Amino acid sequence: MGQPWQGGALDVVVTRTVFDAGQYADPSSARCPRCERDIEFKDKTWQDIPGAWEPFSEAIADWEEGGEALVRCAHCDASSPLVDWDGMEHCFAFGALGFTFWGWPDLTPAFLAEFDRRLDGHRTVLVSGKI
Secondary structure (H helix, E strand, O other): OOOOOOOOEEEEEOOOEEEEOEOOOOOOEEEOOOOOOEEEOEOOOOOEOOOOOHHHHHHHHHHHOOOOOEEEOOOOOOEEEHHHOEOOOOOEEEEOOEEEEEOOOOOOHHHHHHHHHHOOOOOOOOOOOEO
16 A cells, blocks of 8 residues: 655745646647647657747747737737647646645546636646656
């Protein structure tokens, strides 16, 4: 039988932050909120597609500095806020309120549902990983 859980730490962030999944958590694509087409960051051999990530990297830096963080879609040419793009949730979340559960067991679906309920309609994203 395993060790009983002794508890972990909880960090709460209340400032504009990029929350990331840690090492080796790179998104393979992102979906435009306007045309719903994917921007691929990797080719079929998992090599970086030159220039594909740059607009997102620039938008992340702009977002951290308090800017609009718009990303122009390579397919439809529309600019949309970084936070509206889908497909990067397992790697990144952008928010002004965040919780980091250090040393906790996996968060159960019931725990996450109750957490969402208590945040009273605020958008929530689960980003998990290891440092």
